[in-house]
Amino acid sequence: xxxxxxxxxxxxxxxxxxxxxxxxxxxxxxxxxxxxxxxxxxxxxxxxxxxxxxxxxxxxxxxxxxxxxxxxxxxxxxxxxxxxxxxxxxxxxxxxxxxxxxxxxxxxxxxxxxxxxxxxxxxxxxxxxxxxxxxxxxxxxxxxxxxxxxxxxxxxxxx
Numbered sequence: 001x002x003x004x005x006x007x008x009x010x011x012x013x014x015x016x017x018x019x020x021x022x023x024x025x026x027x028x029x030x031x032x033x034x035x036x037x038x039x040x041x042x043x044x045x046x047x048x049x050x051x052x053x054x055x056x057x058x059x060x061x062x063x064x065x066x067x068x069x070x071x072x073x074x075x076x077x078x079x080x081x082x083x084x085x086x087x088x089x090x091x092x093x094x095x096x097x098x099x100x101x102x103x104x105x106x107x108x109x110x111x112x113x114x115x116x117x118x119x120x121x122x123x124x125x126x127x128x129x130x131x132x133x134x135x136x137x138x139x140x141x142x143x144x145x146x147x148x149x150x151x152x153x154x155x156x157x158x159x
Contacts, residue, residue: 031129031141036090038065039100039140040125043118053104055118057140063092066125072151074144075113079156086143090127097138102126104142105154113152115145122147 041059069090074083104110104118118124128142145152 030131032132033129035129036086036127036143037093037130037134037140038069038090038125038127039063039093039102040066040146041100041123043102043122043124044099044120046118046120046122048107048110048117050107052106053110053118055102055104057100057102057124059098059100061098065090065092069127072146074151075153076159077153077156078159081143081153081155083144083153087127093130093134093138095134095138100138100140102128102140102142104145109154109157110152112157113154115152116147118147 039057039059040063041057044056044058046055047053070084070088072087074087077083104115105113125146126140126142127144128140130138130140142154145154
């Protein structure tokens with residue numbers, strides 16, 4: 001599956017005299033939820049907007065799972081998510097892309113969780129899902145976002 005974009009960064013598309021952007025939006029079912037993937041790195045090209053916040057993540061060459069990831073406390077969500085089991089199954093990606101497109105939650109949900117707005121250059125970590133077999137473009141849909149010592153569950157609203 002390839003990410004479809006009608007607009008490249010920095011470009012503009014005029015429809016009926018109005019500037020508009022359109023990007024592919026991937027629902028949860030597009031991703032392999034049986035294989036959680038851990039990423040960390042530096043945020044680039046942050047777009048804090050709807051339909052969901054997104055950014056480019058620059059990943060270090062020596063990416064490893066942090067000690068204690070499986071024991072990290074996770075917040076309760078309104079959706080049924082076994083966060084402890086998900087973190088225990090997390091792996092680093094097999095592909096070696098230096099940059100990943102990261103899909104976060106809609107801004108409304110990010111505000112419900114009181115996630116601080118991520119800025120270019122911020123160091124963040126996450127566990128989420130890629131396309132099955134890590135095929136296609138390097139895209140990760142975030143389930144849990146780690147900023148400092150805080151964990152945010154992005155699948156649904158806080159419970």
